[in-house]
Amino acid sequence: xxxxxxxxxxxxxxxxxxxxxxxxxxxxxxxxxxxxxxxxxxxxxxxxxxxxxxxxxxxxxxxxxxxxxxxxxxxxxxxxxxxxxxxxxxxxxxxxxxxxxxxxxxxxxxxxxxxxxxxxxxxxxxxxxxxxxxxxxxxxxxxxxxxxxxxxxxxxxxxxxxxxxxxxxxxxxxxxxxxxxxxxxxxxxxxxxxxxxxxxxxxxxxxxxxxxxxxxxxxxxxxxxxxxxxxxxxxxxxxxxxxxxxxxxxxxxxxxxxxxxxxxxxxxxxxxxxxx
Amino acid sequence: xxxxxxxxxxxxxxxxxxxxxxxxxxxxxxxxxxxxxxxxxxxxxxxxxxxxxxxxxxxxxxxxxxxxxxxxxxxxxxxxxxxxxxxxxxxxxxxxxxxxxxxxxxxxxxxxxxxxxxxxxxxxxxxxxxxxxxxxxxxxxxxxxxxxxxxxxxxxxxxxxxxxxxxxxxxxxxxxxxxxxxxxxxxxxxxxxxxxxxxxxxxxxxxxxxxxxxxxxxxxxxxxxxxxxxxxxxxxxxxxxxxxxxxxxxxxxxxxxxxxxxxxxxxxxxxxxxxx
Numbered sequence: 001x002x003x004x005x006x007x008x009x010x011x012x013x014x015x016x017x018x019x020x021x022x023x024x025x026x027x028x029x030x031x032x033x034x035x036x037x038x039x040x041x042x043x044x045x046x047x048x049x050x051x052x053x054x055x056x057x058x059x060x061x062x063x064x065x066x067x068x069x070x071x072x073x074x075x076x077x078x079x080x081x082x083x084x085x086x087x088x089x090x091x092x093x094x095x096x097x098x099x100x101x102x103x104x105x106x107x108x109x110x111x112x113x114x115x116x117x118x119x120x121x122x123x124x125x126x127x128x129x130x131x132x133x134x135x136x137x138x139x140x141x142x143x144x145x146x147x148x149x150x151x152x153x154x155x156x157x158x159x160x161x162x163x164x165x166x167x168x169x170x171x172x173x174x175x176x177x178x179x180x181x182x183x184x185x186x187x188x189x190x191x192x193x194x195x196x197x198x199x200x201x202x203x204x205x206x207x208x209x210x211x212x213x214x215x216x217x218x219x220x221x222x223x224x225x226x227x228x229x230x231x232x233x234x235x236x237x238x239x240x241x242x243x244x245x246x247x248x249x250x251x252x253x254x255x256x257x258x259x260x261x262x263x264x265x266x267x268x269x270x271x272x273x274x275x276x
Numbered sequence: 277x278x279x280x281x282x283x284x285x286x287x288x289x290x291x292x293x294x295x296x297x298x299x300x301x302x303x304x305x306x307x308x309x310x311x312x313x314x315x316x317x318x319x320x321x322x323x324x325x326x327x328x329x330x331x332x333x334x335x336x337x338x339x340x341x342x343x344x345x346x347x348x349x350x351x352x353x354x355x356x357x358x359x360x361x362x363x364x365x366x367x368x369x370x371x372x373x374x375x376x377x378x379x380x381x382x383x384x385x386x387x388x389x390x391x392x393x394x395x396x397x398x399x400x401x402x403x404x405x406x407x408x409x410x411x412x413x414x415x416x417x418x419x420x421x422x423x424x425x426x427x428x429x430x431x432x433x434x435x436x437x438x439x440x441x442x443x444x445x446x447x448x449x450x451x452x453x454x455x456x457x458x459x460x461x462x463x464x465x466x467x468x469x470x471x472x473x474x475x476x477x478x479x480x481x482x483x484x485x486x487x488x489x490x491x492x493x494x495x496x497x498x499x500x501x502x503x504x505x506x507x508x509x510x511x512x513x514x515x516x517x518x519x520x521x522x523x524x525x526x527x528x529x530x531x532x533x534x535x536x537x538x539x540x541x542x543x544x545x546x547x548x549x550x551x552x
Contacts, residue, residue, distance in 0.1 A: 009534040010498070010526075016534055063533070064339050069541075222286070250286075257339070258285040258292055266347075 012040035012072035026085035027123035033062040039075035044138045046275035051145030051152040064257040065129035070265045072274035085116040105152030108189035127269035140273035142166035154202035161212045166274035168216035175203040181228040203233040218263045220253030288348035289314035301398035302361035309338040315351035320414045322551035327428040328420030340533040346541045350548035361392040381428030384465035418547035419440035430478035437488045442550035445491035450510035451479040457504040479509045491521035496529030
């Protein structure tokens, strides 16, 4: 598979690129962003995956999360996938939290979603393989994300400890099987048998499988979506199961990119320490 | 005058706010953004003015320029004004580079612009006075900006050395009287007598008045608008007049916020050193 370069901007000595490519998993063209730090000019570098939240494309974090400065300093690439398949032939819903822009990083098994909504396979297998083939990257991966993307990061890492080496999340949807950010979508994408949902719930997955290394989670104490995110479920499970890691409740911070941007440096450093 | 708070987000320990207020200069409501660093909780802090470029509102730089991180470290507030008056009763033009979003930081003297397009007075006098009255700020000001905003920063500082103490610019429109980013707008806003234009041309003003301190200018070598910006006129004048300062031509960088973001830390540090 080859990538079509859509844009390229110099950033902190490296290059912020946007690519498009045909996706087998999603059955449509997909767009993603890739930051390559200056170190990538001298040889392959480790990769940090950043999964975005509801309503976002590849572009929001690329312009607003401020990861490039830190990735440049630490010599990490950053890959920013889109949050769903897109296009006129792709199913959608009027709600902002279902359909296009709201893929929830699952492999849908129900109509009308199952023909395109396979973001789990897309990120873990197809795009991971494609960027390794086309970009100067080492096969060493950290993963993080914000909100729905924090959920995606945790489920992908915990289910694939052989593929991911470091893990963090910003205000993840931590327990979607018990939240209105989850029950509606998992029901639509996977059907009403709730036993099918547990593969996509960070808290349940961590309780069952643990994680091979440690986890960093930041959560704003003034987040307007705390009831939907359920950080208390994740924190309780990490403590109960004695999972190494750090959960930080950050006074005064909300759910916005100002929160992500503020702690982006800590997360990139966390991953760099574990990947380099 | 009092401000109406439109939004507030915690950012790097400080607060990114957006305010609206009625403006006498512009004859309409104006919106601007203000970043207050954590140090402002303990007492007033110096101010860095950031003037934005064509098509921008107060919001673009606030979300994409990455100034907050550095302003937080150095204890500077940042004020991000809008780039023009706005509203249904305000004159406009179909072109992106004239009318709303393109005020060029002048006081217009020609119809249909003169009733609202007074961005020079608005920033230098009205908004400067209002933020000093309403926010925990010291009466010590640096000024910078990007593109049309770099032009605004230089003309405001050079014409008001008693009001501004430090000066820098990102890819400024450096010589608008000799550029298609300038001649059209100055003609529309000020009329066809070109002697009226020289008060709004950074290169001509620096040649005539100099600047009391030193100037930092960054310019991308791969900027897609180099012919319109005319950095060579500014650089020549600074050298010819022996004006202290630094002009950096940055290999590979274009005109985007990726360029501004990359060098934002250097500019904030430059101002902090001169304001603190």
